[in-house]
Amino acid sequence: MKLSLTPTDADERRLEIPGYLYSIAAVVALTLLWEAFVRYGAISPLLLPAPSQILLSMIKNFSLIMYMSVVTLLEILLGFGLAVVVGLPLGALIVFSRVARLTVYPILVGLQTIPKPALAPIIIVWIGTGLTSKALIAFAIAFFPIVVDTVIGLKSAQIETIYLARSMGANIFQIYRYIRFPNALPAIFGGLKVASTLAVVGAIVGEFVSADKGLGYLVLVANGDLDTKLVFACVLMLTLMGLVFYYAIEGLEALVLHWRVSDDGTGSGH
Amino acid sequence: MLAPAQPGVLPATVPLLTMRDVGKTYNIRGKRTSAVDNLSLDVAPGEFVSIVGPSGCGKSTLMMMASGLIHSSSGEIHIKQSRITAPHVDIGIVFQRDALLDWRTVLENILLQIDVRRLKRGDYRERAVAMLASVGLAGFENAYPRELSGGMRQRVSLCRALIHNPSLILMDEPFGALDAMTREQMNLDLQKLWIQNKTTMLFITHSIWESVFLSDRVIIMSPRPGRIAAEIQIDLPRPRKLAVRESAEFGAYSAKIREKFQSFGLLAEDDQ
Numbered sequence A: 001m002k003l004s005l006t007p008t009d010a011d012e013r014r015l016e017i018p019g020y021l022y023s024i025a026a027v028v029a030l031t032l033l034w035e036a037f038v039r040y041g042a043i044s045p046l047l048l049p050a051p052s053q054i055l056l057s058m059i060k061n062f063s064l065i066m067y068m069s070v071v072t073l074l075e076i077l078l079g080f081g082l083a084v085v086v087g088l089p090l091g092a093l094i095v096f097s098r099v100a101r102l103t104v105y106p107i108l109v110g111l112q113t114i115p116k117p118a119l120a121p122i123i124i125v126w127i128g129t130g131l132t133s134k135a136l137i138a139f140a141i142a143f144f145p146i147v148v149d150t151v152i153g154l155k156s157a158q159i160e161t162i163y164l165a166r167s168m169g170a171n172i173f174q175i176y177r178y179i180r181f182p183n184a185l186p187a188i189f190g191g192l193k194v195a196s197t198l199a200v201v202g203a204i205v206g207e208f209v210s211a212d213k214g215l216g217y218l219v220l221v222a223n224g225d226l227d228t229k230l231v232f233a234c235v236l237m238l239t240l241m242g243l244v245f246y247y248a249i250e251g252l253e254a255l256v257l258h259w260r261v262s263d264d265g266t267g268s269g270h
Numbered sequence B: 001m002l003a004p005a006q007p008g009v010l011p012a013t014v015p016l017l018t019m020r021d022v023g024k025t026y027n028i029r030g031k032r033t034s035a036v037d038n039l040s041l042d043v044a045p046g047e048f049v050s051i052v053g054p055s056g057c058g059k060s061t062l063m064m065m066a067s068g069l070i071h072s073s074s075g076e077i078h079i080k081q082s083r084i085t086a087p088h089v090d091i092g093i094v095f096q097r098d099a100l101l102d103w104r105t106v107l108e109n110i111l112l113q114i115d116v117r118r119l120k121r122g123d124y125r126e127r128a129v130a131m132l133a134s135v136g137l138a139g140f141e142n143a144y145p146r147e148l149s150g151g152m153r154q155r156v157s158l159c160r161a162l163i164h165n166p167s168l169i170l171m172d173e174p175f176g177a178l179d180a181m182t183r184e185q186m187n188l189d190l191q192k193l194w195i196q197n198k199t200t201m202l203f204i205t206h207s208i209w210e211s212v213f214l215s216d217r218v219i220i221m222s223p224r225p226g227r228i229a230a231e232i233q234i235d236l237p238r239p240r241k242l243a244v245r246e247s248a249e250f251g252a253y254s255a256k257i258r259e260k261f262q263s264f265g266l267l268a269e270d271d272q
Ligand SMILES: Nc1ncnc2c1ncn2[C@@H]1O[C@H](COP(=O)(O)OP(=O)(O)O)[C@@H](O)[C@H]1O
Pocket: B026, B027, B028, B033, B034, B035, B053, B054, B055, B056, B057, B058, B059, B060, B061, B062, B224
């Protein structure tokens, strides 16, 4: 035991509460504030329902919301999966081949400046209103960050590591396998995380344009019926889905990149 | 071509590395820079040769050409009497930056040599562990590079350059980024590894005392375009102890090199 604690030592002691408790406390406080604001502020539930009312609506419409969620989730996963399956190899190709870098890359960058939601109606005219068109819209919005981050990651290998591999007799495929690809993984995961949130946006945009099922469709229907509680219930469900998706990727990242120091602020009180 | 007495073993009189009238001109956006000009150099098997020279005189260029990683603009380079036109694989390289792969453990970083060369890991694991132990890294086999200090990381890259028993090691200012104390330890470790492995060494450094301490022969390069300005044979018994630096012979060798540098008008900034 030290006899005299400096003020900083005392501060360090008080901060031993785990970091995530702060986040949970903040969310709970905000929810309670919202509840009180609606209840005692005489706000019309048509404009802003209280959290408790949203929860009740969610329970009442549980099977409907679940059904619509599955539809939307499928669209998101399909679109995201397509973005990964197309984006990763395309990124690799752009780094690998000079011709691809000079032809494909500028076109991609050009296409990226098109606001994707503007394309949604055309995609639906071409493909129809089913699952495929929604997945394609999700894909169109989600895939660019995957390509860009794959390119950035593959290019970022330290030149010495590549010289080193070549002095070991590595061929171009071995350089990708042993150096460039593992080195690109942190950047690729960054791209995947951005893409996961964009895929959700894409699926909802598609459903807004034309659909007969899905959470976006349900939002429109509930809004038309002035059922604001159901609208909020759908939004809550979408948020939860997005969160779970995002953290699933982050979990995979932590597993794959276990050699990295985690510096996301949990644990230490700084 | 001479037939070696044993496969892979050259008679000591035949140089392991030969550079004949080698030159390198870089061409960047129409601007031509002659980095190395008309340089000839022989390194005998098992010899430890250091190259010292002012910054930008073409030392790294010289090393990259010797490894076949970049092409020379003129002249010929031979290793074990075969002409180098592509990356030469019977070598080990250490750069100033350790170039460890963050996602591989210490042991896996060393075994990268083995993986890329499609050799059996099992045949080299024991040797890798022993090499780590001999440079004071026993018990760190499964650590990741981020857990190591700069000196420890560079020791790992030394082991990686030696694990496959190459006939030539090239080092480009490998200890340039380390603090003075670590650097002295690294010099001792490198001498030990070199004596154990009897490898031919081409060692680039900025440090005069480092070159004298480690080498059989010190080559002094002139400012750009790099040419050989002088060669000094270092006849000090091995293994050398740090205290050898206080000896009169050591001082005389260092003085010779310094005088050569000063004849280029260099080292003026150091005694302002
Ligand atoms: N890739 C390159 N392209 C153009 N110029 C280069 C390149 N590499 C080195 N140089 C130039 O060649 C000269 C020698 O460089 P280098 O071999 O790195 O010297 P040193 O290692 O002795 O400091 C320098 O003038 C440097 O600017």
